[in-house]
Amino acid sequence: MIGLTKIIVAGFKGRMGATAVDMVLNHDGFELVGVYDPVATEKNLNEVAGYADQNVPVLTLEQVPDVTPDVWIDFTIPKAAVANTKFALEHHISPVIGTTGFKAEEVAALKQLSKEQGVGGLIAPNFGLTAVLMMQFAKQAAKYFPDVEIIEMHHDNKLDAPSGTAIKTAEMMAEVRAQKEQGNPNEKETLKGARGANYDGMHIHSVRLPGLIAHQQVQFGGVGEGLTIRQDTYDRVSFMTGVALACEKVTAAHELFEGLENFL
Template sequence: MIKILVAGFKGKMGATATKMVLNHDQFELVGVLDPFEEKGNLNELIEYPTINVPIFKTKEAVLSVQPDVWIDFTIPAVAYENTRFAIEHNISPVVGTTGLTEEQLAELTDRSKELQVGGLIAPNFAVGAVLMMQFAQKAAEYFPDVEIIELHHDNKRDAPSGTAIKTAEMMSEVRAKKKQGHPEEEELIEGARGADFDGMKIHSVRLPGLIAHQQVQFGGIGEGLTIRHDSYDRSSFMTGVALGCEKVVHLEKLVYGLENLL
């Protein structure tokens, strides 16, 4: 049995992860973390009347149940501190919170190597999204003209999404360097052409009713190629989260991207 703690259990992704852990034969939910929750046990909440699991208010209190894995779906500022704390205390983090800086990722990775603690930070836990990124990377070898349109719910805080940035990074590794668009192009409204990543454009859409969607659109002479992934329900991410929980306890360092475990 893998003993798991979920941080951010009241958010939409955190709640879905909590239920996944409860329903998984190989996992034991030993605690959840939320500094603002007044209740002390899940069974005091209407959603979990029969579940006897403590609700912790502080990171330090979590250590009393000795979790093997720390699932984190919080916010970037909190996720960095949580992940560092987990690594320092030999708990393997599985982090779906996006928005961490490159410096933070590098620092966390280096520390995990020093302490030989496995972990996973993934911008997207949907297996289809990982395949979409890999297909886009392959296509970028032949179609250097490409734009990314990512669409998410209106409560998402970071833009572009971690998935869009990761996709652009992967394509940049193989794509011929090219500044897209007309050299005399002029934005009549600032930002109309989107964010620029190594000459590629990224556009972020935020609307209620959306979950997580990304379209990678390539253009060539006389043809086009569109690679798109849609998550219609947050349950689409749980296969990847479960896989992460199973694998990280056997790793000796933090890895970035679910593709490293497939």
């Protein structure tokens, strides 16, 4: 299998991790050389329902270097993902991280480590191409409409709020938006939290309901007009186009990037 990109998927027991496993197995340019999950009791992927014909080892961290992977795909939880990213960079494996909830100082430290190691990587709050476009469009609109609020909606099992996508959107808008505290300065919350979280004067509202996957609306208001930019994810498979793109390009990089737009 010379020429194939050798990939490990961390968090393969979760929904996004399982979707990533399927993507790698069905991609002509990739080879799944192992899967990892600290709570897994299986020794091989063929012990998992639906993968009876696959011979892919379930690895411990100590075993990972033995299969010489090129890329580490991570859909785990923030605490684990930070340690996993550090491990990958230290072992010259390019991380492609879809886990959200990283702290700014954690990302900064990982970026520094990637430069020291000369290993490329990507942390992306969202791998959906429509989500990337939504963030780019919102950034353009924020130049002209400083009055804006973000409503992000996800399934009820999501661990972090606001979502990484919402925070990234707010960060991107803050780069070009005129400083303004959104809302009436004299308003009073009769129920604490009614106005949502505040990021640089912009309000972010998080909705968590069963039946949802990932959705975000960026709503702008102007004098006599309004603009709504909305993105909807109906199936987790939509994220895999971006994950595959990152896996194809990340090994040619020499630093850790934030956001899929860096590889588009």
